[in-house]
Amino acid sequence: MSTEIEIAPAPRAREPAVKAEPVVEAQGLTKVYGMRRAVDAIDFTVARGEAFGLLGPNGAGKSTTMRMIACRTPLTAGALSVEGLDVRRAGRAIRSMLGVVSQENNLDPDLSVRQNLLVYARYFHLPRARALTKTVELLAFIGMSERADARVEELSGGMKRRLMIARALLHEPRLLVLDEPTTGLDPQVRQEIWQRLEELRRQTGLTLIISTHYMDEAERLCDRLLIIGRGRVLAAGSPRELIAARFAHYALEVRDAGAAPLLSTTAHVRALTRAGAHLYFAATPDALMPLMKHYPAPRTFLRPANLEDVFLDIVGDTPEEGLTAHDE
Ligand SMILES: Nc1ncnc2c1ncn2[C@@H]1O[C@H](COP(=O)(O)OP(=O)(O)O)[C@@H](O)[C@H]1O
Numbered sequence: 001m002s003t004e005i006e007i008a009p010a011p012r013a014r015e016p017a018v019k020a021e022p023v024v025e026a027q028g029l030t031k032v033y034g035m036r037r038a039v040d041a042i043d044f045t046v047a048r049g050e051a052f053g054l055l056g057p058n059g060a061g062k063s064t065t066m067r068m069i070a071c072r073t074p075l076t077a078g079a080l081s082v083e084g085l086d087v088r089r090a091g092r093a094i095r096s097m098l099g100v101v102s103q104e105n106n107l108d109p110d111l112s113v114r115q116n117l118l119v120y121a122r123y124f125h126l127p128r129a130r131a132l133t134k135t136v137e138l139l140a141f142i143g144m145s146e147r148a149d150a151r152v153e154e155l156s157g158g159m160k161r162r163l164m165i166a167r168a169l170l171h172e173p174r175l176l177v178l179d180e181p182t183t184g185l186d187p188q189v190r191q192e193i194w195q196r197l198e199e200l201r202r203q204t205g206l207t208l209i210i211s212t213h214y215m216d217e218a219e220r221l222c223d224r225l226l227i228i229g230r231g232r233v234l235a236a237g238s239p240r241e242l243i244a245a246r247f248a249h250y251a252l253e254v255r256d257a258g259a260a261p262l263l264s265t266t267a268h269v270r271a272l273t274r275a276g277a278h279l280y281f282a283a284t285p286d287a288l289m290p291l292m293k294h295y296p297a298p299r300t301f302l303r304p305a306n307l308e309d310v311f312l313d314i315v316g317d318t319p320e321e322g323l324t325a326h327d328e
């Protein structure tokens with residue numbers, strides 16, 4: 001039997017988030033639907049040029065938070081400003097400055113790709129000539145120039161998502177809000193979308209607010225994260241800070257460890273079980289190596305601790321809070 005012990009390289013440090021004026025400031029932000037506190041007094045700030053991630057299980061309050069930022073639903077209590085403007089008073093001005101990619105596809109299925117962009121450009125009162133130029137430019141950006149005349153219903157899920165992103169960029173917003181931009185897409189398509197978003201940030205310094213339940217997406221795209229559950233903040237920080245605050249850098253993961261108890265370890269090793277796996281965390285691989293001889297090699301992996309570890313540690317193995325029907 002071959003050994004399958006993987007030693008992955010230590011994660012590289014992320015560059016510090018851009019220190020700049022706040023684009024979004026929330027204090028005690030609250031949204032109540034009937035008896036349900038969908039968002040329950042949360043505080044956060046998003047800085048200019050930053051990619052800010054909202055993580056949390058279904059029903060945590062991510063979409064509701066984003067809809068309040070986008071001035072699509074009023075707050076119940078608290079304070080929220082976008083670009084220095086109070087969402088309660090300046091909804092229209094704020095909406096004109098931000099781009100929104102909502103969780104559900106809401107493209108017009110009867111129109112062509114190009115028409116979808118042109119019709120939307122009218123909402124933002126873009127002059128016709130400008131709308132045409134932007135449409136050509138954005139279709140090239142999302143790699144869909146060839147599909148300009150295709151009807152939306154002929155597009156793949158990934159193309160629809162890319163078109164949603166292009167549409168949100170028509171009026172050159174300074175802030176782009178993306179609600180689960182890659183949910184349900186296959187890994188290759190997700191990678192393409194990440195690349196586009198990274199390019200956008202590099203080229204335009206756009207501020208991004210992204211909700212996701214993919215930890216690799218959050219780790220790759222986001223400078224800072226807010227983990228929420230049942231409308232409350234559970235943890236906040238950069239991906240590396242969150243990992244470092246909960247775990248040391250390396251993890252020894254033993255899948256299907258069965259009913260065997262965790263091995264006893266030194267104070268420098270943190271041990272826990274999760275979904276039938278044993279996990280040990282330590283600052284160096286050396287502290288974990290001795291444990292490996294107690295386990296069968298094929299199911300034992302030495303790897304960097306990651307955001308998934310953090311998320312599962314905070315939120316638990318069943319990241320589902322029960323969905324109720326939305327009456328929008
Ligand atoms: N329009 C709505 N009417 C009533 N309840 C809602 C509405 N939108 C969301 N909720 C409830 O608020 C909570 C948070 O939902 P949501 O913000 O969609 O969470 P997430 O995006 O993190 O999955 C859930 O319990 C959800 O059922």
Ligand SMILES: [Mg+2]
Binds near residue numbers: 062063064103179
């Ligand atoms: Mg949602």
